[in-house]
Amino acid sequence: MTDVSLIGLGPMGIALARALQPKFTLTLWNRTAERAKPLLNQGTVLAPTALAAVQASPVVLICVADYTASRSILAAPGVVDALRGKVLVQLSTGTPQDARDNWAALGGVAYLDGAMLATPSQIGRPDTPLFISGEERALAACRPVLQAVAGNVQYMGEPIGNAAAWDLATLSCMFGAMSGFFHGVRICESEGLKIDAFSQMIGAISPVLGEMISSEGEAIHASQYGEPESSMATCASSGRLFVKQAREAKLDASFPDYLMGLFERSLEAGFANERLAAMVKVLRQPA
Numbered sequence: 001m002t003d004v005s006l007i008g009l010g011p012m013g014i015a016l017a018r019a020l021q022p023k024f025t026l027t028l029w030n031r032t033a034e035r036a037k038p039l040l041n042q043g044t045v046l047a048p049t050a051l052a053a054v055q056a057s058p059v060v061l062i063c064v065a066d067y068t069a070s071r072s073i074l075a076a077p078g079v080v081d082a083l084r085g086k087v088l089v090q091l092s093t094g095t096p097q098d099a100r101d102n103w104a105a106l107g108g109v110a111y112l113d114g115a116m117l118a119t120p121s122q123i124g125r126p127d128t129p130l131f132i133s134g135e136e137r138a139l140a141a142c143r144p145v146l147q148a149v150a151g152n153v154q155y156m157g158e159p160i161g162n163a164a165a166w167d168l169a170t171l172s173c174m175f176g177a178m179s180g181f182f183h184g185v186r187i188c189e190s191e192g193l194k195i196d197a198f199s200q201m202i203g204a205i206s207p208v209l210g211e212m213i214s215s216e217g218e219a220i221h222a223s224q225y226g227e228p229e230s231s232m233a234t235c236a237s238s239g240r241l242f243v244k245q246a247r248e249a250k251l252d253a254s255f256p257d258y259l260m261g262l263f264e265r266s267l268e269a270g271f272a273n274e275r276l277a278a279m280v281k282v283l284r285q286p287a
């Protein structure tokens with residue numbers, strides 16, 4: 001018997017194993033067994049099958065490419081039965097519905113669904129965030145294991161899809177900002193400006209950008225879209241400038257065109273004199 005079993009040794013699984021090794025004995029399983037070799041030592045063993053890995057420890061972590069891969073591993077004969085009385089933590093990225101389907105297929109196994117907001121090199125740090133949802137009792141049983149991989153464990157409640165929803169909502173914010181940033185890079189390049197100076201400036205003002213996002217979020221929460229400091233019409237004027245500049249400098253205009261599309265729909269819906277947060281009312285319209 002070992003303390004923890006870990007299924008999946010991609011870049012993230014390997015980082016999880018390395019973060020766990022100083023504190024716990026491990027059983028590893030990966031479809032491609034060779035990937036485990038550099039990790040094996042006195043306290044870390046390789047199981048011949050996923051079933052043997054599940055049988056070996058009271059806490060089982062699975063971190064593979066997606067829920068389809070995860071389902072194919074957990075559906076092997078005997079695996080679900082072997083999980084009874086243990087805690088399974090799913091760390092593969094998926095949707096809230098993936099988490100619900102996974103939970104239903106496990107028929108009563110103590111199951112937590114998790115999402116790491118980190119790259120492999122950030123695993124094992126005290127400030128690394130890990131969203132977790134599911135039964136709080138199951139979390140209590142494996143908290144020290146999870147804290148070893150990500151010190152900032154954030155419990156998102158019992159509904160099993162919550163961690164995935166928080167994860168995707170946060171990633172939406174990150175990739176949305178990133179696509180805007182990349183278009184900003186193209187604006188700088190078109191004017192011969194230095195990209196490192198631009199990116200450092202964005203890093204420096206990010207708390208102010210965060211305040212703006214929080215303020216729009218509070219407006220949405222309170223359904224208060226009036227008395228804007230900067231109206232939708234004012235913001236849409238900036239949107240038009242992105243489109244104009246992209247045409248003038250012959251830049252790829254996918255980001256400005258997408259943004260301007262949302263501004264136009266917001267203006268057509270009559271939100272010209274409301275705050276930017278009113279754009280969410282456009283997005284709430286049926287697709």
Ligand SMILES: NC(=O)c1ccc[n+]([C@@H]2O[C@H](COP(=O)([O-])OP(=O)(O)OC[C@H]3O[C@@H](n4cnc5c(N)ncnc54)[C@H](OP(=O)(O)O)[C@@H]3O)[C@@H](O)[C@H]2O)c1
Pocket residue numbers: 007008009010011012013014030031032033035063064065066068069070072073091092093094116117118119120
């Ligand atoms: N890397 C990151 O920055 C990051 C950050 C947050 C979350 N995540 C999530 O962590 C999970 C793992 O990511 P990763 O970076 O380690 O790399 P990955 O390429 O997404 O996953 C590789 C792992 O999945 C296994 N796998 C793929 N298809 C399989 C199948 N059909 N049956 C069995 N095993 C299968 C691979 O086994 P083989 O070795 O045999 O191919 C390997 O263990 C993903 O869900 C990812 O979204 C990753």
